[in-house]
Amino acid sequence: MRANCWYGKTSVSVEEVPDPQILNQRDAIVKISSTAICGSDLHLYNGFIPTMQRGDILGHEFMGEVVEVGREVTNLKVGDRVVVPFPIACGKCFFCKEQMFSLCENSNPNAWMAEKMFGHAASGIFGYSHLTGGFAGGQAEYARVPFADVGPIKVPDYLSDEQVLFLSDIFPTGYMGAEMCDIKPGDTIAIWGCGPVGQFSIRSAFLLGAERVIAIDQVPERLRMAEQGGAETINYEEQNVYEALMDKTGGRGPDACIDDVGMEAHGPAAIFAYDRIKQAMMLETDRPHALREAIMCCRNGGVISIIGVYGGFIDKFPIGSVMQRSLTIKTGQAHVQRYMRPLLQMIENGDIDPTFVVTHRMPLDEAPRAFDMFKNKEDNCIKVVLKPDWDGTNGSAKDDSYTVVH
Amino acid sequence: MATNEETGRFGLGERSSIYDRPSRSQGANYSVERARPGLPSTSTKRLAQGLGWFSIGLGLAELLAPRAIASISGVSNKHTGLIRLYGLREIGAGITIFAQKKPTEGVWSRVVGDALDLTSLGIAATDPEAKLGRVAFATANVLAVTALDVMCAMQLSNGSNHGIHAKGTCVVNLPPEEVYRFWRDFQNLPRFMRHLEAVHDMGEGRSHWKAKGPAGMEVEWHATIIADVPGEVITWRSLKGSDVDNAGAVRFERAPGGRGTIVKVNIEYSPIGGVIGATVAKLFGEEPEQQLDDDLRRFKQVMEVGEVVVSDATLLGTGYMEQRPGQPASARELKGAEMLPSETATNYGSEGRYTER
Numbered sequence: 001m002r003a004n005c006w007y008g009k010t011s012v013s014v015e016e017v018p019d020p021q022i023l024n025q026r027d028a029i030v031k032i033s034s035t036a037i038c039g040s041d042l043h044l045y046n047g048f049i050p051t052m053q054r055g056d057i058l059g060h061e062f063m064g065e066v067v068e069v070g071r072e073v074t075n076l077k078v079g080d081r082v083v084v085p086f087p088i089a090c091g092k093c094f095f096c097k098e099q100m101f102s103l104c105e106n107s108n109p110n111a112w113m114a115e116k117m118f119g120h121a122a123s124g125i126f127g128y129s130h131l132t133g134g135f136a137g138g139q140a141e142y143a144r145v146p147f148a149d150v151g152p153i154k155v156p157d158y159l160s161d162e163q164v165l166f167l168s169d170i171f172p173t174g175y176m177g178a179e180m181c182d183i184k185p186g187d188t189i190a191i192w193g194c195g196p197v198g199q200f201s202i203r204s205a206f207l208l209g210a211e212r213v214i215a216i217d218q219v220p221e222r223l224r225m226a227e228q229g230g231a232e233t234i235n236y237e238e239q240n241v242y243e244a245l246m247d248k249t250g251g252r253g254p255d256a257c258i259d260d261v262g263m264e265a266h267g268p269a270a271i272f273a274y275d276r277i278k279q280a281m282m283l284e285t286d287r288p289h290a291l292r293e294a295i296m297c298c299r300n301g302g303v304i305s306i307i308g309v310y311g312g313f314i315d316k317f318p319i320g321s322v323m324q325r326s327l328t329i330k331t332g333q334a335h336v337q338r339y340m341r342p343l344l345q346m347i348e349n350g351d352i353d354p355t356f357v358v359t360h361r362m363p364l365d366e367a368p369r370a371f372d373m374f375k376n377k378e379d380n381c382i383k384v385v386l387k388p389d390w391d392g393t394n395g396s397a398k399d400d401s402y403t404v405v406h
Numbered sequence: 407m408a409t410n411e412e413t414g415r416f417g418l419g420e421r422s423s424i425y426d427r428p429s430r431s432q433g434a435n436y437s438v439e440r441a442r443p444g445l446p447s448t449s450t451k452r453l454a455q456g457l458g459w460f461s462i463g464l465g466l467a468e469l470l471a472p473r474a475i476a477s478i479s480g481v482s483n484k485h486t487g488l489i490r491l492y493g494l495r496e497i498g499a500g501i502t503i504f505a506q507k508k509p510t511e512g513v514w515s516r517v518v519g520d521a522l523d524l525t526s527l528g529i530a531a532t533d534p535e536a537k538l539g540r541v542a543f544a545t546a547n548v549l550a551v552t553a554l555d556v557m558c559a560m561q562l563s564n565g566s567n568h569g570i571h572a573k574g575t576c577v578v579n580l581p582p583e584e585v586y587r588f589w590r591d592f593q594n595l596p597r598f599m600r601h602l603e604a605v606h607d608m609g610e611g612r613s614h615w616k617a618k619g620p621a622g623m624e625v626e627w628h629a630t631i632i633a634d635v636p637g638e639v640i641t642w643r644s645l646k647g648s649d650v651d652n653a654g655a656v657r658f659e660r661a662p663g664g665r666g667t668i669v670k671v672n673i674e675y676s677p678i679g680g681v682i683g684a685t686v687a688k689l690f691g692e693e694p695e696q697q698l699d700d701d702l703r704r705f706k707q708v709m710e711v712g713e714v715v716v717s718d719a720t721l722l723g724t725g726y727m728e729q730r731p732g733q734p735a736s737a738r739e740l741k742g743a744e745m746l747p748s749e750t751a752t753n754y755g756s757e758g759r760y761t762e763r
Contacts, residue, residue: 005731090711144734146715
């Protein structure tokens with residue numbers, strides 16, 4: 001089969017590799033119909049995540065048709081159309097029973113690597129370095145899905161691929177970011193980062209009862225998409241974020257702040273340069289500008305929700321502000337399995353149509369160009385969906401009979 | 407962690423559980439000392455301390471009263487400078503012995519010092535001013551102490567060069583009785599212990615173990631169960647004539663709040679030395695604790711999900727050097743994979759054991 005493989009910093013290539021096979025009894029093989037590039041794939045692409053190996057297949061947002069199941073998968077059968085969650089979870093361990101699927105104790109065979117870096121290991125993840133298990137990813141024609149009896153959910157045929165694809169990651173992730181804010185009616189939520197996850201956080205915050213959402217970014221088309229979602233926006237290149245937020249909230253600050261940015265934050269030139277240099281010198285691994293700002297802006301007693309991906313160490317962390325002002329920090333990789341069914345229900349109800357986020361559809365073979373475009377935000381690129389069974393000619397992309405224009 | 411440190415050393419943790427409860431196997435007279443080849447016995451330690459005090463006493467005498475020492479030893483007075491230096495050496499050796507938790511180097515430095523003393527006495531005997539009778543008496547004394555030093559140093563060294571001990575722990579989301587039952591059937595162990603090839607239960611607490619090493623080498627041993635308290639503890643030890651002398655203990659503790667079982671494993675290997683010993687030591691890897699941790703992770707997987715979980719990258723093993731790319735393996739590669747679940751899965755989890763609790 002063909003698959004998008006990582007070969008080094010900013011180097012990916014679609015190669016011919018062996019087809020996946022059932023290795024464990026609870027595996028399924030899925031023929032992929034749609035797969036997306038995630039913002040967190042850029043952390044791999046830009047070389048910020050250790051333990052990558054040449055030839056690793058990328059991709060953790062995918063869906064398709066079940067073509068083979070292991071002996072112990074009884075809830076799925078060949079032909080089922082499923083969306084696959086990005087964390088791999090066994091469903092049997094303490095954390096799975098507690099619905100904390102991204103902390104599964106049994107799904108990461110390379111747990112020892114993660115233990116060295118983080119003290120304890122989290123779950124395995126598709127296509128996301130050896131630290132998270134070394135599982136082949138979903139930017140391919142086929143994928144092996146472990147614990148297929150726990151993760152994938154069947155989706156109804158009348159919903160298009162792009163309506164349900166993002167249940168694999170960015171919708172539940174954005175939603176969990178908003179859910180962690182403990183939103184009460186009347187709340188004002190500030191969101192750093194208007195990438196795909198940020199966009200879903202904006203909409204989820206409203207779904208959860210927020211009165212105002214203020215979104216912060218610098219990319220015009222992303223800010224535009226945020227406004228379409230109902231958010232007020234702050235362009236940090238034009239305005240001082242702290243002053244603008246205080247202005248909007250009468251000096252009190254937003255009730256909760258979501259960091260939808262993570263380890264590769266951009267910010268005003270001087271601070272960005274400070275963190276970028278430290279990162280390059282390996283003095284810190286992550287650039288926490290957005291997080292620092294979110295903490296300083298949040299109202300007393302508010303919540304900081306970190307859903308953007310961090311992988312290592314930061315400095316100049318304003319712990320004094322957190323402690324003195326009774327802030328609560330909540331964070332974690334999304335426990336996707338927990339959210340898939342309720343969010344699918346919302347899509348079915350028409351509460352939200354996730355297709356709004358898609359700006360580009362490309363054949364799988366064009367993955368290298370797609371990564372480059374996404375990284376450099378060319379052509380107003382916000383979210384790319386790759387189609388393994390489409391050669392790029394018009395009208396052949398399956399399941400997309402509707403029109404999406406932004 | 408304090409308790410872990412205390413019970414971590416092989417055997418110590420088992421002492422209470424074994425002695426407090428009636429053992430149901432024939433091995434009631436389980437000796438902790440015997441199963442801990444890598445640790446110095448109390449008598450060896452006491453001897454080392456005695457030698458340490460002797461070093462300091464003699465050293466002070468040599469330093470402060472070199473003339474008296476020269477006179478007793480029948481050596482010419484002109485050597486007092488050298489005697490003072492030897493005194494410093496003795497004090498140094500004494501301090502080293504008391505500074506070390508396991509004073510192997512300290513006692514060996516005494517052996518070197520003894521050799522130096524004997525050589526010096528030999529040279530002194532050729533001096534026309536020497537009183538040969540006294541020199542002979544002093545030499546006899548030094549020889550006696552040397553014998554003690556060598557004996558003590560060898561006892562301290564024995565095991566420390568070859569003995570490997572590892573401890574590991576994990577939590578399994580099942581009750582202790584069930585976890586115990588699985589482990590007690592030793593034939594299950596090769597399903598998650600990577601270096602074990604087969605364990606054959608011969609009945610009456612005896613078992614035959616086969617493990618594979620690098621270069622296709624095979625080692626075998628017979629083991630006997632020493633303590634066996636269902637749902638709580640199993641300890642075992644290899645029998646005479648084993649390729650590799652070893653002992654192990656596994657304890658099962660009910661985790662608080664009904665959250666399964668805390669499993670604590672201690673394993674100790676003391677290869678019989680020589681070529682086999684060295685090879686066997688390698689067999690258990692440079693990081694035996696890492697090895698044990700990996701084994702326990704697989705144990706947990708087998709218990710909780712029914713088989714060892716593999717990813718594309720870990721088909722050949724989970725070590726850093728064994729990682730292959732995160733992409734599907736070819737049929738040929740799959741054939742060579744070591745821990746393919748098809749071999750480890752006996753569908754432990756498929757028999758309705760994992761009902762919601």
